[in-house]
Amino acid sequence: MSAASESVRPEPSAEDRFEYVLRLADTSLIAGQRLAELLGHGPALEEDLALGNLSLDLIGQARLLLALAGRIEGRGRDEDALAFLRDAPDFRNVTLAEQPNGDFGATIVRQCLLDAWQLESYQCLTGSSDRELADIAHKAVKECRYHWRFSAGWLARLGDGTEESHARVRTALESLWRFTDELLTPDALDARMAVCGIGPAPALIRERWETRVATALAQAKLERPAHQHYPWHGKRGVHTEYLGHLLAEMQCVPRAYPGATW
Amino acid sequence: MNEDWVLYEVFIRSRSGLEHKHVGSLHAADARMAIEHARDTYTRRQEGVSIWVVRSSDIVASDPAEAEELFEPARDKVYRHPTFYAIPEDVKNI
Amino acid sequence: MYTQALDSPEAAAADERESERLERFQARIDRDEKIEPKDWMPEAYRQTLLRQIAQHAHSEIVGMLPEGNWITRAPSLRRKVVLIAKVQDEGGHGMYLYSAAETLGVSRGELIEQLLSGRAKYSSIFNYPTLTWADIGAIGWLVDGAAIMNQIPLCRCSYGPYARAMVRICKEESFHQRQGYEIMLTLSRGSAAQRAMAQDALDRWWWPSLMMFGPSDAHSVHTAQSMRWKIKRFSNDELRQKFIDVTVPQAEFLGLAVPDPDLRWDESAEHYVPGPIDWSEFHAVLKGEGPCNRERLEARRAAHGAGRWVREAAAAFAEKHREPPHAAPAG
Ligand SMILES: [Fe+2]
Numbered sequence A: 001m002s003a004a005s006e007s008v009r010p011e012p013s014a015e016d017r018f019e020y021v022l023r024l025a026d027t028s029l030i031a032g033q034r035l036a037e038l039l040g041h042g043p044a045l046e047e048d049l050a051l052g053n054l055s056l057d058l059i060g061q062a063r064l065l066l067a068l069a070g071r072i073e074g075r076g077r078d079e080d081a082l083a084f085l086r087d088a089p090d091f092r093n094v095t096l097a098e099q100p101n102g103d104f105g106a107t108i109v110r111q112c113l114l115d116a117w118q119l120e121s122y123q124c125l126t127g128s129s130d131r132e133l134a135d136i137a138h139k140a141v142k143e144c145r146y147h148w149r150f151s152a153g154w155l156a157r158l159g160d161g162t163e164e165s166h167a168r169v170r171t172a173l174e175s176l177w178r179f180t181d182e183l184l185t186p187d188a189l190d191a192r193m194a195v196c197g198i199g200p201a202p203a204l205i206r207e208r209w210e211t212r213v214a215t216a217l218a219q220a221k222l223e224r225p226a227h228q229h230y231p232w233h234g235k236r237g238v239h240t241e242y243l244g245h246l247l248a249e250m251q252c253v254p255r256a257y258p259g260a261t262w
Numbered sequence B: 001m002n003e004d005w006v007l008y009e010v011f012i013r014s015r016s017g018l019e020h021k022h023v024g025s026l027h028a029a030d031a032r033m034a035i036e037h038a039r040d041t042y043t044r045r046q047e048g049v050s051i052w053v054v055r056s057s058d059i060v061a062s063d064p065a066e067a068e069e070l071f072e073p074a075r076d077k078v079y080r081h082p083t084f085y086a087i088p089e090d091v092k093n094i
Numbered sequence C: 001m002y003t004q005a006l007d008s009p010e011a012a013a014a015d016e017r018e019s020e021r022l023e024r025f026q027a028r029i030d031r032d033e034k035i036e037p038k039d040w041m042p043e044a045y046r047q048t049l050l051r052q053i054a055q056h057a058h059s060e061i062v063g064m065l066p067e068g069n070w071i072t073r074a075p076s077l078r079r080k081v082v083l084i085a086k087v088q089d090e091g092g093h094g095m096y097l098y099s100a101a102e103t104l105g106v107s108r109g110e111l112i113e114q115l116l117s118g119r120a121k122y123s124s125i126f127n128y129p130t131l132t133w134a135d136i137g138a139i140g141w142l143v144d145g146a147a148i149m150n151q152i153p154l155c156r157c158s159y160g161p162y163a164r165a166m167v168r169i170c171k172e173e174s175f176h177q178r179q180g181y182e183i184m185l186t187l188s189r190g191s192a193a194q195r196a197m198a199q200d201a202l203d204r205w206w207w208p209s210l211m212m213f214g215p216s217d218a219h220s221v222h223t224a225q226s227m228r229w230k231i232k233r234f235s236n237d238e239l240r241q242k243f244i245d246v247t248v249p250q251a252e253f254l255g256l257a258v259p260d261p262d263l264r265w266d267e268s269a270e271h272y273v274p275g276p277i278d279w280s281e282f283h284a285v286l287k288g289e290g291p292c293n294r295e296r297l298e299a300r301r302a303a304h305g306a307g308r309w310v311r312e313a314a315a316a317f318a319e320k321h322r323e324p325p326h327a328a329p330a331g
């Protein structure tokens, strides 16, 4: 995204841009939906309010991004058409985002790994050559900074809390770690968007994510799990079974009453 | 095992230039969490630009039973107020 | 306590001091002075307040559940964020109220224990199920509408912390009813199926909403004393009447029928006169025999139980990492 390469940048195709924005949009949407499930069921009243705020930020990001995706696509689909009338294989969220909440430890681990990725991604995207995307990133990066502060804080409390809490987050970390492969492994689209100056250089995200997560794990007295290969990537539409259930619930009303306004 | 969090009092500065004002209380396990909870509870509608949290148990309060000796003696010190002094209307800028 | 030893001269003197104190207390209330936590107050005043504030707090918390039931299924992203923000507000209200109750010397932990053990009461309205999306509209419009009607006078309640909590709550409530009515409006202007959904929701929520104001004045145990103490400003029936008078025209605007065949407008009194309320249902729901009493308490117990290890971990972490005093000067 350096200014020097401006003159030689290739123009991205609309399909690529649409697909790329959907990755960000769907990741925020699905993560926001997951957190929304917890409202009223958190470990303390104060945490209910906190989780609600995270969810509101994420769904807010998703709405802006979905609207942008709809404009790029140019077929008249608005945020709701994209959120409620697509099937699981058309969703482009990273697989980590759709993982169930599990216990509070699993929720925190998922959020921590995801928050770090969103934070670094949006940080880079504030310099995107796509002005609209850069504007959204400017807003989102502030939110993600707080999300990270929240989830990393809790990771430390749970990792360095009691024996039980340590064991619980360690288990969650072991089981969710495989999904981080997708966050850090660029595919052809990531590479093309980086060349266009729209998306960040994948190597940069990996490096910053690694540093950030390593610090948080150290503070939480947790060991970084060994690398786990996991090539089925939600960002290419290959999801875990959880997404179908999440969508069945989320989409049921608009799909039961086609064409209705709400 | 202890699962009770500490009661904190929350003070919010609503705009820069104004003082922090007591807005309520909350429970938190540590100071950082107390700030976060205060943010999530008491500034959701842009009510603040700065937060103080204080453990409720750290607040020293006057005793209402002593209110008479503490506050009544100020009542007759009317000479502390500018309206106590009669200045002719013709005198300006005073 | 002193009543046990009425014969002794010390007790007689104490008795006189007590009645003097009571008189002075009542005089403060009559002058519209606020009572603050450390002020002297009659034990009965403290108990009445505590019961009322705790019930109110529990209602906010349990009230998150029926609406929370539809967050994941809200039919548009706009409706979803509104509902999240609304349910989140109710959690905040619960917090403010628990805090107010704590100033009376009972910890939040104890209050929650009373709720989870089934000893404490909460508003019976939240023991009804939310079956369709229209129920979210009906709750905002009717249940929040009734709650606001109840709560606005409480902003002037004689107990300072409660009154201040209510001021904050009423400010936040103002969008709750409007978003509910907006849902009802959209549905009633929508397809036939949507209109039917809206009517069905009104049919199910109308009577329980009227019961939210509590038993009729003739059967209300606490009203008179609470009014004298300015813990309560209007009687149950007065508030219920006010609610009916403002709500019936709103239903008419929606083109929906209020499910009360006896409802009529009394020209001379300028009030709507409703048909008789089935109080046996109210008492049954209050006793725990409502459609969702078990589920609501179960959900609260489950959340509290599942959160225990989290709360313990945070407390243990704080113990290990005691921050040094005066880490940063306040500024
Ligand atoms: Fe409320």
Ligand SMILES: [Fe+2]
Binding pocket: C090, C144, C147, C173, C176
């Ligand atoms: Fe409300």
